[in-house]
Amino acid sequence: MSKENLKIVSASGDLLHLRKPCKEDGSEVWKLVAACPPLDQNSMYMNLVQCDHFAETCVLAERDGQVLGWISGHIPPDQPDTIFVWQVAVHADARGLGLGKRMLKALLNRPACAEVQAMETTITKSNGASWGLFRSFARDLGGRLADAPHFDCDNHLDGQHATEHLVTINLPRKALRIAA
Template sequence: MKQPKLTFRKPSAEDGSEIWSLISRCKPLDENSMYCNLLQCDHFRDTCVLVEKDGAPMGWVSGYITPSAPDTFFVWQVAVAPEARGLGLGKRMLSHLLDRPEAAQCTRLQTTITKSNEASWGLFRSFARSAGGELTSKAHFTEDDHFDGHAATEHMVTITFEEEAKVAA
């Protein structure tokens, strides 16, 4: 099967509303405010990626390099449009971001995932395998201590790369 022509690029502030709309179509992702997505596109554009097909948003990853650990790339959110699922787009976006010069010093990737989010677990396990990284996880933001019982515990997932494996990703 021929893969569609996709464009991977840094977002701009003008993309904020389209990204917000994309995320709203990607249940069960948390919908942040449109303003939050606008700020991600503007302030964090170097560590976010927007994927388009014929100008329409198909994928989005928001992330940042953690201030307290400049060797760690934190992935905030991964969104793939329903019509683009099954193309390996999530792994391709993660690889694209880690290949950017801004992530050259990163030897770890982190994200948080609830136990019930099987799609995210599958993506990050698959990415760790393909990139030659080691995946570990532990409870981080807990339902009772951090979310006052209103949201499920988020597990900190860490993928540690050997430098050679990161280059191959």
């Protein structure tokens, strides 16, 4: 089976299917993100474009046709060795299964990420779940995690949103091969 289209059996025996999204998934992704505070809700159109134009660097997790997980990401044009993870969403019904880490690992094993040596994301200081996910992910792969303020509340976000910290995980290539 391709590493781009994975089937995983959870501890409860449920079959989770990880795959690239397609444009037909856009509205379901939008609904999932809405159900996962504190994630920022983008427009449905944005999620549609992500599913259509950025499918190679996004992951959708489903069980019995229900969308339970989502990762949106892209490789910045000026950083071809970096994957930027925009959002990680896990439905309440799938929390505690390690789905976030499984999706991150599946993403790194995509051909589009063959040259990736670092993962970046932004996280507000108050988002404990995201900090826990990325710290645990870095630890599992033996990567180094660093962070610094990036999008400042006042200077970039008009005081309307908490400061986003740029989190960078340097990924050892050997660990990426093992992550599969």
